[in-house]
Amino acid sequence: xxxxxAAEGGRRSIPGALVDIHCAxxxxxxxxxxxxxxxxxxxxxxxxxxxERACWVAFFHERAVGYVALQHTFFGSGRITRLAVHxxxxxxxxxxxxxxxxxxxxxxxQLFVSVQRTDRPMRDLLRQRGYRRSxxxxxxxxTDQVVVYAKRVTVGGADSIARxxxxxxARAEAGIIAASFRP
Numbered sequence: 001x002x003x004x005x006a007a008e009g010g011r012r013s014i015p016g017a018l019v020d021i022h023c024a025x026x027x028x029x030x031x032x033x034x035x036x037x038x039x040x041x042x043x044x045x046x047x048x049x050x051x052e053r054a055c056w057v058a059f060f061h062e063r064a065v066g067y068v069a070l071q072h073t074f075f076g077s078g079r080i081t082r083l084a085v086h087x088x089x090x091x092x093x094x095x096x097x098x099x100x101x102x103x104x105x106x107x108x109x110q111l112f113v114s115v116q117r118t119d120r121p122m123r124d125l126l127r128q129r130g131y132r133r134s135x136x137x138x139x140x141x142x143t144d145q146v147v148v149y150a151k152r153v154t155v156g157g158a159d160s161i162a163r164x165x166x167x168x169x170a171r172a173e174a175g176i177i178a179a180s181f182r183p
Contacts, residue, residue: 019094021101024055024067031064032057036084045069045081055082056101058094065089068098070105078106078153080113083122090121099129103153111153117145126151 024032032046032055049055049069057067066085072078080102085094103111114137115122131149 019097020059021056023053024050024057026050028057032067035064035066035086049081058098066094066098068102070102072107074112077108078111095125096129106153107155109152109155111151113149114146115149117147123147
């Protein structure tokens, strides 16, 4: 497999690159902050997700390139409480890979994501992955409205955990990135 970064039609990708995703550890918090330009907004959320072992970090060549936090505290449904991709690795399939990972681990029939109305790249990604707008939340941020998206997902569980334990490589939807999962 080639791990080189190549330009394709003005977009950069990581052809055939292996991305490792594992449950984040408290010692990795500085790495997570490097991925997240708005880390200060998610400090409490991130701390809760780490304490609950509900945050997973993606690594490419031993460098943290993104993370996702998934909790099941939204009226009994799954909710992605934080998703971030390192600025140098955006538009390469990492966000889609992390969303797919969270969808696979979700323990409810619906998964929700709240996004600032002005965050067009994230809203576009959610639509591409089959999420639908389900409402607005005017109370989350003082300066920007928040759009709530939802997607029906197949409830994770035994298959997801078994796949992680076996360390099976899986292709991202776009076929650009392979991922290995471990607990």
